[in-house]
Amino acid sequence: MEKKFVEELTSQKEDFSKWYTEVVLKADLVDYSPVKGCMVIKPYGYAIWENMQRILDEKIKETGHVNAYFPLFIPKSFLEKEAEHVEGFSPQVAWVTKGGDEDLFEPLAVRPTSEAIICSMYSKWIQSWRDLPILINQWANVVRWEKETRPFLRTTEFLWQEGHTAHRTFEEAEEEALRMLNVYKEFVENDLAIPVIAGKKTENEKFAGALHTYSIEVLLADGRALQAGTSHNLGQHFAKAFDIMFQDVDGERKYVWQTSWGVSTRLIGALIMTHGDDYGLVLPPRVAPYQIVIIPIWKNETDKVKVYNYIDEIYEVLKKYFRVKVDRDEEHTPGWKFNEWELKGVPVRLEIGPKEVEKQEIYVARRDLRTKISIRRENMIQDLENLLKDIQKTLFERALKFREENTYEINNFEEFKKIMDTKRGFVKASWCGDGECELKIKELTGATIRNIPLDWKEEEGKCILCGRETKIKALFAKAY
Amino acid sequence: MEKKFVEELTSQKEDFSKWYTEVVLKADLVDYSPVKGCMVIKPYGYAIWENMQRILDEKIKETGHVNAYFPLFIPKSFLEKEAEHVEGFSPQVAWVTKGGDEDLFEPLAVRPTSEAIICSMYSKWIQSWRDLPILINQWANVVRWEKETRPFLRTTEFLWQEGHTAHRTFEEAEEEALRMLNVYKEFVENDLAIPVIAGKKTENEKFAGALHTYSIEVLLADGRALQAGTSHNLGQHFAKAFDIMFQDVDGERKYVWQTSWGVSTRLIGALIMTHGDDYGLVLPPRVAPYQIVIIPIWKNETDKVKVYNYIDEIYEVLKKYFRVKVDRDEEHTPGWKFNEWELKGVPVRLEIGPKEVEKQEIYVARRDLRTKISIRRENMIQDLENLLKDIQKTLFERALKFREENTYEINNFEEFKKIMDTKRGFVKASWCGDGECELKIKELTGATIRNIPLDWKEEEGKCILCGRETKIKALFAKAY
Numbered sequence: 011m012e013k014k015f016v017e018e019l020t021s022q023k024e025d026f027s028k029w030y031t032e033v034v035l036k037a038d039l040v041d042y043s044p045v046k047g048c049m050v051i052k053p054y055g056y057a058i059w060e061n062m063q064r065i066l067d068e069k070i071k072e073t074g075h076v077n078a079y080f081p082l083f084i085p086k087s088f089l090e091k092e093a094e095h096v097e098g099f100s101p102q103v104a105w106v107t108k109g110g111d112e113d114l115f116e117p118l119a120v121r122p123t124s125e126a127i128i129c130s131m132y133s134k135w136i137q138s139w140r141d142l143p144i145l146i147n148q149w150a151n152v153v154r155w156e157k158e159t160r161p162f163l164r165t166t167e168f169l170w171q172e173g174h175t176a177h178r179t180f181e182e183a184e185e186e187a188l189r190m191l192n193v194y195k196e197f198v199e200n201d202l203a204i205p206v207i208a209g210k211k212t213e214n215e216k217f218a219g220a221l222h223t224y225s226i227e228v229l230l231a232d233g234r235a236l237q238a239g240t241s242h243n244l245g246q247h248f249a250k251a252f253d254i255m256f257q258d259v260d261g262e263r264k265y266v267w268q269t270s271w272g273v274s275t276r277l278i279g280a281l282i283m284t285h286g287d288d289y290g291l292v293l294p295p296r297v298a299p300y301q302i303v304i305i306p307i308w309k310n311e312t313d314k315v316k317v318y319n320y321i322d323e324i325y326e327v328l329k330k331y332f333r334v335k336v337d338r339d340e341e342h343t344p345g346w347k348f349n350e351w352e353l354k355g356v357p358v359r360l361e362i363g364p365k366e367v368e369k370q371e372i373y374v375a376r377r378d379l380r381t382k383i384s385i386r387r388e389n390m391i392q393d394l395e396n397l398l399k400d401i402q403k404t405l406f407e408r409a410l411k412f413r414e415e416n417t418y419e420i421n422n423f424e425e426f427k428k429i430m431d432t433k434r435g436f437v438k439a440s441w442c443g444d445g446e447c448e449l450k451i452k453e454l455t456g457a458t459i460r461n462i463p464l465d466w467k468e469e470e471g472k473c474i475l476c477g478r479e480t481k482i483k484a485l486f487a488k489a490y
Numbered sequence: 491m492e493k494k495f496v497e498e499l500t501s502q503k504e505d506f507s508k509w510y511t512e513v514v515l516k517a518d519l520v521d522y523s524p525v526k527g528c529m530v531i532k533p534y535g536y537a538i539w540e541n542m543q544r545i546l547d548e549k550i551k552e553t554g555h556v557n558a559y560f561p562l563f564i565p566k567s568f569l570e571k572e573a574e575h576v577e578g579f580s581p582q583v584a585w586v587t588k589g590g591d592e593d594l595f596e597p598l599a600v601r602p603t604s605e606a607i608i609c610s611m612y613s614k615w616i617q618s619w620r621d622l623p624i625l626i627n628q629w630a631n632v633v634r635w636e637k638e639t640r641p642f643l644r645t646t647e648f649l650w651q652e653g654h655t656a657h658r659t660f661e662e663a664e665e666e667a668l669r670m671l672n673v674y675k676e677f678v679e680n681d682l683a684i685p686v687i688a689g690k691k692t693e694n695e696k697f698a699g700a701l702h703t704y705s706i707e708v709l710l711a712d713g714r715a716l717q718a719g720t721s722h723n724l725g726q727h728f729a730k731a732f733d734i735m736f737q738d739v740d741g742e743r744k745y746v747w748q749t750s751w752g753v754s755t756r757l758i759g760a761l762i763m764t765h766g767d768d769y770g771l772v773l774p775p776r777v778a779p780y781q782i783v784i785i786p787i788w789k790n791e792t793d794k795v796k797v798y799n800y801i802d803e804i805y806e807v808l809k810k811y812f813r814v815k816v817d818r819d820e821e822h823t824p825g826w827k828f829n830e831w832e833l834k835g836v837p838v839r840l841e842i843g844p845k846e847v848e849k850q851e852i853y854v855a856r857r858d859l860r861t862k863i864s865i866r867r868e869n870m871i872q873d874l875e876n877l878l879k880d881i882q883k884t885l886f887e888r889a890l891k892f893r894e895e896n897t898y899e900i901n902n903f904e905e906f907k908k909i910m911d912t913k914r915g916f917v918k919a920s921w922c923g924d925g926e927c928e929l930k931i932k933e934l935t936g937a938t939i940r941n942i943p944l945d946w947k948e949e950e951g952k953c954i955l956c957g958r959e960t961k962i963k964a965l966f967a968k969a970y
Contacts, residue, residue, distance in 0.1 A: 044568065044610055045598065048561035053626065056558045078536045081528035082600075082631055082647050083584075088524065104563075105588040106600065109635035110581045118525065120562075120586065120600070130524055140821070146533060151562055151631065155589040167562050341620070 019353070021288045026232040031161070033282060037291050037354045040161045047159040047166030051275070054354065057299035058278055059169065063149065065201050065296070066171065066273070069193050075145040075173060080127050082151075083118035088126040092251040095125060098218020102154040104166075120153040125219060125244070125270060128174045129252035136176060136266060138257050143186070144176040162279030163236070163490050170274035176254065176266040180245070183267035187243040190271040191224045194239040202277065203294040203405035204228055204284045205413055206238060207436075207485055209461030214445050217270075221245030227460040227485065229413045230283040233434030235460050235487035238280050241271035279490075284409050285378075291355025292377055294405050295398040302334040302394065303356045307344045307363035320367040324360075324387065331391055332398070352377060357401045358394065378404050423474050426486070430455040434488050440471030441484040447475045451486070459484045499833070501768045506712040511641070513762060517771050517834045520641045527639040527646030531755070534834065537779035538758055539649065543629065545681050545776070546651065546753070549673050555625040555653060560607050562631075563598035568606040572731040575605060578698020582634040584646075600633040605699060605724070605750060608654045609732035616656060616746060618737050623666070624656040642759030643716070643970050650754035656734065656746040660725070663747035667723040670751040671704045674719040682757065683774040683885035684708055684764045685893055686718060687916075687965055689941030694925050697750075701725030707940040707965065709893045710763040713914030715940050715967035718760050721751035759970075764889050765858075771835025772857055774885050775878040782814040782874065783836045787824045787843035800847040804840075804870065811871055812878070832857060837881045838874065858884050903954050906966070910935040914968050920951030921964040927955045931966070939964045 019036070020028045034040050039055030051059065067077075083106060090096045099122045106118040121127065132144060153167045173190060177183045191208055198204050206226035216223035220242035228236045248254070249265035258264050285292040295301045306321055308314040321336055328334045335356075337347050344361070351359055359375040361382075366373055370387045374394075378401050385393040416435035420426045426437060441447065441459065451474070452458050461484075468481040499516070500508045514520050519535030531539065547557075563586060570576045579602045586598040601607065612624060633647045642648075653670060657663045675688050686706035696703035700722035708716045728734070729745035738744050765772040775781045786801055788794040801816055808814045815836075817827050824841070831839055839855040841862075846853055850867045854874075858881050865873040896915035900906045906917060921927065921939065931954070932938050941964075948961040 041611060041614070043561045043607065044565055045561045045563045045607075048563060050561065050611055051559040053556035053558045057556070059559075060557060076533035076537070077540060078533045079531040079539075079649065081523045081525045081530065082633065083525045083528060085524055101590045103590065104586045104598075106584045107587045108585040108597070110583065112635075117588070118584075127523065127525075131521060131530055134521070153562065155592075169559065 019288065019290060022231060022286070029286075029288075030283060033286055033290055033353075034161045039278070039282075039291075045166070047156050049161050049165050051169075054299055055278065058281070058293070058297055059275055061297040061299070062201070062277060063171075066197050067149070069197060070147050070171070070173065073189060073193060075147045075175075078146050078148055079150070080124050080131065080148060082121055084121055084124075084127045086117045086119060088130055089119050091126065092219045092248055094247070095219030095251075099123065099154075102156070104153045104155055121150070122152055122154045123270075123272075124148065124150070124152075124172055124174065125248055126252075129248045129254060129268075132174075132176055132266070133252045133254040136254055136256050139178055139259050142176060142178050142256060142266065143182065145173075146175065147171055147173040160279075160490075162275055162282070164276075168275050170272050172270060172272040175269045176249075177268070178256070178258065178266070180267050183243050183245075183269050187224060187241045187269045187271065190269070191226065191239075191241040194226050194241065194271070194273055198226060198228075198238055198277070198280075199406065201294070201296045202281055202284075203296075203402055203409065204238070204280055205406065205410040207461065207463050208465075209463040209485060211240075211461050212445065212448055212459050212484075214448055215459065215461075217242045219244065219247055221247060224464075225461050227487070228280050228284060229416060229436050229487070230280070230490070231286070231412065232283070233416060233488070235436065235489040236276070236280050236283070237460070237489065238277060239271070239273040242269060244268040244270060285405050286355070289349075289380070290353030292405065293355035293357060295357045295402050298355065298357050299333065300335045300356050301332045301398055302328065302358045302360060303351045304334065304336045304360045304362060305344050305347050305351070306336070306338070307361060313364045316364060316367050317362055321362055324372070324390065327391070328394070332394065348375075358397060376401055378408070420474065421471070426457075426474055427455045430457045430486075430488055436460075437486040438466070438483055439474040439486055440469070440480050441482050442473035442476055442478040442480045443482050444473075444476070444478075447473060451475050456488050457486045458489055460487050460489060461485055499768065499770060502711060502766070509766075509768075510763060513766055513770055513833075514641045519758070519762075519771075525646070527636050529641050529645050531649075534779055535758065538761070538773070538777055539755055541777040541779070542681070542757060543651075546677050547629070549677060550627050550651070550653065553669060553673060555627045555655075558626045558628055559630070560604050560611065560628060562601055564601055564604075564607045566597045566599060568610055569599050571606065572699045572728055574727070575699030575731075579603065579634075582636070584633045584635055601630070602632055602634045603750075603752075604628065604630070604632075604652055604654065605728055606732075609728045609734060609748075612654075612656055612746070613732045613734040616734055616736050619658055619739050622656060622658050622736060622746065623662065625653075625666075626655070627651055627653045640759075640970075642755055642762070644756075648755050650752050652750060652752040655749045656729075657748070658736070658738065658746070660747050663723050663725075663749050667704060667721045667749045667751065670749070671706065671719075671721040674706050674721065674751070674753055678706060678708075678718055678757070678760075679886065681774070681776045682761055682764075683776075683882055683889065684718070684760055685886065685890040687941065687943050688945075689943035689965060691720075691941050692925065692928055692939050692964075694928055695939065695941075697722045699724065699727055701727060704944075705941050707967070708760050708764065709896060709916050709967070710760070710970070711766070711892065712763070713896060713968070715916065715969040716756070716760050716763070717940070717969065718757060719751070719753040722749060724748040724750060765885050766835070769829075769860070770833030772885065773835035773837060775837045775882050778835065778837050779813065780815045780836050781812045781878055782808065782838045782840060783831045784814065784816045784840045784842060785824050785827050785831070786816070786818070787841060793844045796844060796847050797842055801842055804852070804867065807871070808874070812874065828855075838877060856881055858888070900954065901951070906937075906954055907935050910937045910968055916940075917966040918946070918963055919954040919966055920949070920960050921962050922953035922956055922958040922960045923962050924953075924956070924958075927953060931955050936968050937966045938969055940967050940969060941965055
């Protein structure tokens with residue numbers, strides 16, 4: 011009984027993809043829905059998203075943005091205004107063609123992203139330099155018709171935030187795009203404990219319609235990369251398509267410069283695939299639905315009363331400081347519960363039996379290292395605060411160490427190919443800057459350029475494929 | 491210059507409907523979008539919704555519910571499973587018939603409400619009485635294809651929360667439906683300062699698919715009623731349609747009993763139409779985006795420095811206690827700003843010039859009564875806290891007084907008709923309980939039964955239309 015979940019869970023080594031699917035279902039994060047490619051985010055999974063939202067929304071507001079809400083539907087003609095944008099997104103659009111019994115004159119796209127509808131409003135709202143900058147964010151659902159889906163990582167509908175800003179100058183837009191990239195980087199590293207590499211996307215990989223795109227990239231435990239967030243300098247592409255002009259201080263009418271940026275429920279996938287282990291989820295304390303779970307242990311009624319009295323007392327104190335749950339269920343053994351809450355990734359488990367009551371102690375198990383210690387009741391707040399901080403830090407450091415151990419600097423194409431075929435990981439390699447070479451490398455190895463990292467210095471080298479001299483170092487990986 | 495907005499705003503008496511449209515646009519709450527019937531909720535309007543969400547979400551969680559997220563799309567065959575449900579909603583459904591370039595085999599409804607998709611999941615999740623109750627809420631967008639729309643009150647897409655619960659017994663479901671009705675009543679009365687009448691809908695007016703529906707009804711300033719929230723006891727209708735069964739403690743397989751309940755961005759419309767006046771919005775402090783706005787007044791640079799120093803000091807203190815904004819704009823005169831912030835309904839305005847600095851005072855204008863007083867700087871926190879509480883209370887009392895003055899107890903049909911034709915308002919009248927009579931009254935007067943109020947006692951009387959003896963007293967009104 012005690013080993014139930016552990017035995018049932020496929021190990022990461024055996025089949026990472028299967029492990030992932032099992033974990034998201036068994037830990038009650040999601041369920042499949044009757045709509046192809048759409049998932050149900052169950053309460054335990056949604057609570058992670060709510061914690062992410064709360065933290066990120068605050069950061070978005072601190073940087074001067076306000077929230078608003080734009081329509082779900084985008085008329086076809088609006089989506090078509092920006093040529094690259096429609097080319098990139100139209101294969102993925104769900105179309106509403108009927109309202110009630112009436113066939114629509116013009117089909118409506120269910121938003122795959124909101125540039126087109128938001129830009130149409132900005133062209134109305136912006137007249138003068140005094141109206142700038144416009145700094146708006148939206149929390150919303152979006153739909154992209156996907157052939158192959160996987161919970162959190164790629165689903166037909168997903169939840170996200172999308173920021174859309176308009177500025178007077180290129181420089182302001184560029185500064186904004188980089189500011190938000192950095193907000194994402196800090197959020198993902200500090201709150202999700204996931205190290206990221208921030209960089210610029212190549213022309214082939216940029217957002218459809220952008221001048222250029224920045225991204226943060228994560229190395230997952232199976233050696234694949236995941237794009238965890240993007241920030242685009244849209245230049246004047248949409249401004250020209252939607253006629254968003256302002257009268258500048260010099261009296262001239264000019265097009266605005268724009269950005270957009272977003273992160274989604276995909277981050278939950280990144281969380282699972284970065285920290286999870288063969289026992290299930292491992293959640294960073296800052297976004298875990300419960301930071302602490304308390305398991306009562308007793309064998310007879312006398313003990314039960316004592317144990318619950320003790321637990322009730324400490325719970326009343328702990329709940330003021332932490333997100334904490336007492337597992338009062340009497341259907342299962344403590345051992346079963348240990349496994350269940352390990353599977354669900356709760357950072358800290360308190361096991362409390364008659365011995366703990368007698369000694370006025372608490373037996374504490376940490377999920378990340380799976381180690382146990384006893385702490386004194388009178389020190390519990392401080393000790394648990396320190397422990398949660400240490401878990402958050404340990405998770406980040408462990409993930410960083412993994413990434414460093416799985417990042418290779420390579421100069422030889424055969425070696426490059428071999429890494430991509432076997433252990434995968436991040437590869438730092440020289441690239442000539444030619445999109446043709448990039449596509450050829452993808453064809454031959456399955457690896458794409460994730461980005462050109464912002465903090466990698468230029469270095470003399472030869473393109474990993476064609477051998478031409480170059481100063482560009484690119485980050486390659488096989489990606490989700 | 492100073493009267494700009496006041497002069498431009500149509501008065502409520504002249505044309506209430508025009509006043510409403512002008513206010514929502516000029517106060518920057520919404521804008522029309524290029525998608526028919528869909529509005530853009532602008533940042534100032536969305537901030538009201540965020541405040542409502544924050545307060546109500548907490549109440550929903552305090553009553554034991556958790557949030558989750560279900561797909562936007564519902565396969566046609568699922569919507570059709572509950573006969574009354576599909577009949578009620580299908581004329582209003584937006585249909586997705588194409589994904590990318592592929593024609594869908596089965597059209598997908600864009601959710602008009604989520605019973606059908608949620609019930610399909612509950613039938614999978616519920617096996618035993620131990621799985622009950624299920625208490626889930628969702629914050630989401632929904633779409634109902636409307637012929638005539640009006641910002642907030644009726645739009646093709648709107649934002650709402652929808653609770654969906656499943657229980658062992660009828661009694662538990664009934665208790666839940668009434669509990670949530672009461673949560674809504676307290677929220678709308680305490681936080682939005684809008685008095686409501688809670689009651690039971692008639693068979694004609696209940697939710698499509700429900701056993702019965704409860705509602706809270708508001709009397710707006712133009713004498714029309716608005717349904718501000720509903721809570722449904724769904725009985726076993728959906729359980730039978732979706733085969734949601736559980737093994738009960740007695741070993742028997744039984745259908746669950748369900749509820750659903752929701753409030754939407756329509757509440758913002760209720761807020762505007764209850765408290766607004768000829769100067770614009772009047773927002774209750776508990777949900778106002780800014781509770782206090784500070785207007786600097788100065789004529790020369792020496793004064794400006796003094797005034798801003800003073801304002802900066804008090805702002806640093808006030809912002810810890812209130813949502814407060816300093817209007818630092820230098821394009822407009824203080825008089826223009828007074829009108830602007832009156833239009834936007836900010837509960838309290840602080841006017842600060844050299845005189846206030848010298849006397850260490852603050853000149854305070856309250857939006858609801860449009861009166862002004864001076865307060866001492868050293869007492870400002872306490873004085874402003876009391877003032878905001880008083881405004882919240884005054885708004886509620888004023889609205890309650892208006893409702894009482896516009897509620898008529900009528901026994902004579904001609905008189906009933908006359909009231910509906912002229913001043914409108916709430917009418918308390920006897921009704922035989924026959925749906926035919928109800929429909930006839932609607933045809934003849936335009937009035938519907940809003941609900942049978944829960945706290946109206948049974949009284950002997952004669953049906954206002956047919957004269958049959960009855961004990962039922964119903965709440966009639968012309969409604970939005």
